[in-house]
Amino acid sequence: MTAEPPVPATSSTADEPAQRRRRDAAETRQLLLDAARQRFARDGYAATTVRDIADDAGVNVALISRYFTSKEGLFEACLRAAGDELRRTTGQTPADRVPEAIARHIADLGATGLSSQLALLLRSSGDAGADEIRRGVLVRSSEQLAAARGWRPGEPGSEQILLRAQLALAAGIGVAVLRSSIRLEPLSSATEQDLVGPLRDLVDALLPPR
Template identity: 55%
Template sequence: MNTPPPPTITPAADAAFSPARPRDADTTRQALLAAARRRFALDGYAATTVRVIAADAGVNVALINRYFSSKEGLFEACLAHVGRELDRQDAEPSSLTQIIETIIHQVADSPSGEQSLQLLMLLRSSGDERADLIRRNTLQRFAERMAATSGWPAGRSGDDRVLRAQLAISAAMGMVLLRSSTGLEPLTSATVDDLAGPLGEVLGVLLGVPPGTAVPPRA
C-alpha cells in the first residue's frame, strides 16, 4: 500500500526516549489511551494505525492488544472515556447561560486541545456496532440534558427541544471539525473572543434564550 503519511497535525508526543520507563501497567494504559484519543479524533479511525499510536505513547505495539484486546477495543475505551468525561463535566444542574458558556469554552479551545478532541471523537466511527452504540448513547444523554435545561416556554414539544439541542451540538461539532481538519481562515485562527459572540447567538437561538437576555459577549 502507499497511503500517504497520516495527516498528523501533531508530530506526536516525542516519546522517543524515556531513559527508564517504570514498569507500570496503568501508566502505559493511560499513555495509550491519550495517544489513541488524539489520533482517532484528529485523523479518524481507519487512517490511524496501531503502530503510530504505540509510537506516540512510546510503547510496544503488542501492548495495545494486551490491554485492549484489539484496535476496536482501544477505540471503544477512548469513546467510553469521552462519555464519562462529558457526563462529569456537566453533572451538577446549571443554568442555560452556564451551559452555553461551557460549550463555548469547549469548542473555542485550541482545535487540537483536549476539549475539542472529546467532541471530535464523537464524530469518528469505526464501523463497529458496539462502538457506534456507545457514541450514540453519549450524544443522546448530552442532548437530552441540554434540552432539559433549555429555556423554552411551554407550548414547545419535548421532541422539538431535543431536536434543537441536537442541532446545537451539531453546530458546535461542525465548527470544531472544520477548524481542525481544514486550515480555513479566519475560522481556524479565531480566538475565543472572536467566536464567543456568534457562537453564543447561535446557541441562544437554538436553546431558547429569551430575546432580551443578551448572551455574555465574551468570556
C-alpha cells in the same frame, strides 16, 4: 508533545512511592489512551494505525492488544473517555448556563480539550459496538443540553427542544472538526474571544433561554 507529568500512583492501595515506576501498566494504558484519542480525533479510525498510536505513546504495539484486546477495543475506550470528559465538563456548570459553557469550551483547541473530544465523537469505526457507545454519548449530551432549556422526557411539545439541542450539538461538532482537523481559515486561527460571541448567538437562537 503531550508533556505527560510523571504520574505517580496507579494501583488503588494508597501507599505508592511518589517515584515513577519504570513499569506501570496503568500509566502505559493511559499513554496509549491519550495518544489514541488524539490520532482518532484528528485522522479518523481507519486512517490511524496501531503502530502510529504505539509510537506516539512510546510503547510497544503488542500492548494495545494486551490492554484493550484490539484496535476496536481501544477506540471504544476512547469514546467512553470522551463521554466522561464531556459529562464532567458540562456537569460542573449550573444547568441554565450549560450552553454558554459549551460555547466557551468549543473555542479551546488543546489536544485534550473539548474540541478534540467532540471531533472524536463523529469518527466511525464501522463496528456496531462503537456505534452504540457513540450514540449513547451523543444522546445523553443532547438530553442534558435540552433539559437545561425546558425539555422533559415524553412531555408532548417539548420534543422540539430535544431536536434543537441535537442541532446545537451537531453545530458544535462541525465547528470542532473544521477547526481542529480541516483547519479552515480564518475559522481555525480565530481566538476564543472571537468565537464566544457568535457561538452564544448560535446556541441561544436554537435554544432560547426561558
